[in-house]
Amino acid sequence: MKACIMCGGTGTRLRPLTFKHPKPSIPILNKPSVRHLIEHLSREGFNEIVITLGYMGERIEEQLGDGHIFGVHIDYVYEKEKMGTAGGVKNAEQYLKNEPFIVLGGDHVLNLDLREMYRFHEANDAIVTMGLLSIDDPREFGIADMDINNRIHRFLEKPKSGQIFSNLASTGIYICSPEVFDWIPENKKYDFAKDLFPAMLAADEKINGVLVRGKWTDVGSSAAYRQAQRWMLDALPGTTIEGNFTTRNARIRGPLSIGNNVCIGSNSSLVGPIVIGENTIIGDNVLIGPYSVIGANCTIEDNARILSSYLFDGVFIGKGSNISGAVVADETIIGEKCSIENGTVIGHRTTIGSHSTVHSGVKIWPEVVIDKNSSIKETVVNSGYDTAQEGS
Numbered sequence: 001m002k003a004c005i006m007c008g009g010t011g012t013r014l015r016p017l018t019f020k021h022p023k024p025s026i027p028i029l030n031k032p033s034v035r036h037l038i039e040h041l042s043r044e045g046f047n048e049i050v051i052t053l054g055y056m057g058e059r060i061e062e063q064l065g066d067g068h069i070f071g072v073h074i075d076y077v078y079e080k081e082k083m084g085t086a087g088g089v090k091n092a093e094q095y096l097k098n099e100p101f102i103v104l105g106g107d108h109v110l111n112l113d114l115r116e117m118y119r120f121h122e123a124n125d126a127i128v129t130m131g132l133l134s135i136d137d138p139r140e141f142g143i144a145d146m147d148i149n150n151r152i153h154r155f156l157e158k159p160k161s162g163q164i165f166s167n168l169a170s171t172g173i174y175i176c177s178p179e180v181f182d183w184i185p186e187n188k189k190y191d192f193a194k195d196l197f198p199a200m201l202a203a204d205e206k207i208n209g210v211l212v213r214g215k216w217t218d219v220g221s222s223a224a225y226r227q228a229q230r231w232m233l234d235a236l237p238g239t240t241i242e243g244n245f246t247t248r249n250a251r252i253r254g255p256l257s258i259g260n261n262v263c264i265g266s267n268s269s270l271v272g273p274i275v276i277g278e279n280t281i282i283g284d285n286v287l288i289g290p291y292s293v294i295g296a297n298c299t300i301e302d303n304a305r306i307l308s309s310y311l312f313d314g315v316f317i318g319k320g321s322n323i324s325g326a327v328v329a330d331e332t333i334i335g336e337k338c339s340i341e342n343g344t345v346i347g348h349r350t351t352i353g354s355h356s357t358v359h360s361g362v363k364i365w366p367e368v369v370i371d372k373n374s375s376i377k378e379t380v381v382n383s384g385y386d387t388a389q390e391g392s
């Protein structure tokens, strides 16, 4: 079975993380998130995959290669300019024109039964079948109204508060028959949700919906990102303690997945679920609490506390610092006795001087240097980076 993964977006809402990683490459359990998606597709029998690329596309191609390590074959199609979601898929038509195919976003994290959705599509006669999920507040999504025979009669993209006629949100996962290409104009920016579905419904063309069960999120915001990592940490097997590490009397409670050559100092306490990448060094009296992911080549010095936080590769945490509910991108240095509070997102290669506090929810852009003893209450940007807020 064939799949098309849309990986062209700029990921502006996930800044500052997306200055270093395109959205599908942001690490989840220390692996680019799209790898988890491809592993799932492979398990479900979708082994011919085409990926549409735009922003930092080469990074994604480098990380995934031809797909053989996942048991799939991957082709890549680059968008020269932004073509919209349907326009991007149209660009990949040569790989998709012979049989129904599934379309997903490169930032989707899920454990859904996609095969069931595909079978439903094959057994029914719509050109498009949309995966729908019941969501309490669907304002961030497209919403659909569906009859008892699964036919969608109304669709509205990003409804405002007074316009919510249904709680069925589009997951942005579509099964399409090749006839869909007749509906998408060539060389024109064209979107599934904004252009194609309204055009099909106006022409009384059938679109089906299918309710999906299980876990699904798109990693569109840092809150969704944290949620996605939590799910994946919850899915770590039982009390496993994997990996080859050395320790002097640390107290360790799984589930825990540890890379090779990790070194844990004395009297430290690790309470899973936790994932730690290879070559990371953890000092004495360190507490690493549940729902933390620590990248490869990190250093956590003595007496630090890391709680429900995600540190990317090469991060340094100084003595006695307290990191709680934060995301810290690659190679950032946090000095001694800092406090990094809940919801903070710190870009790559930033330096936070010792004895500083970064208050709850603050974002700090890459390569910023914060003085010692600072108290940061608002976003700190780096004017060397593009500050325009467009795209998704």
Ligand SMILES: CC(=O)N[C@H]1[C@@H](OP(=O)(O)O)O[C@H](CO)[C@@H](O)[C@@H]1O
Residues within 6 Å of the ligand: 085, 105, 140, 141, 142, 143, 157, 169, 170, 171, 172, 191, 192, 193, 194, 218, 220, 392
């Ligand atoms: C224009 C467009 O494609 N909108 C889609 C898409 O929204 P984004 O905000 O563009 O990610 O994905 C949503 C699911 O993540 C889906 O509900 C919505 O209809």
